Amino acid sequence: MKQPYDIIRRPLITEKGSVLQDASNVYCFEVGPDANKIEIKRTIEDLFNVSVVAVRTLNIRGKNKRFGRFHGKRSNWKKAYVRLAEGHKINLYQTAT
Numbered sequence: 001m002k003q004p005y006d007i008i009r010r011p012l013i014t015e016k017g018s019v020l021q022d023a024s025n026v027y028c029f030e031v032g033p034d035a036n037k038i039e040i041k042r043t044i045e046d047l048f049n050v051s052v053v054a055v056r057t058l059n060i061r062g063k064n065k066r067f068g069r070f071h072g073k074r075s076n077w078k079k080a081y082v083r084l085a086e087g088h089k090i091n092l093y094q095t096a097t
Contacts, residue, residue: 009032012079025085032078050089060076
């Protein structure tokens with residue numbers, strides 16, 4: 001049984017993500033590489049108590065990097081774009097009080 005944080009790793013807060021949130025109510029998340037769209041949808045709905053309309057996923061290939069004479073490769077990872085129903089919202093900037 002997968003835990004919710006094995007499926008949804010972290011929210012991605014970028015300029016593009018902020019524009020998508022404002023324009024079309026779409027949120028970006030880094031997800032586990034073996035997570036599918038149905039699992040992502042259920043987990044987002046359970047964690048944030050919102051209604052998900054659509055989920056789009058894409059695999060990001062890690063870049064080859066070099067530091068001096070040492071060569072390496074960044075890890076591959078998976079991104080999910082989650083569109084919420086009209087009127088629903090996720091507050092990613094909650095402060096602890």
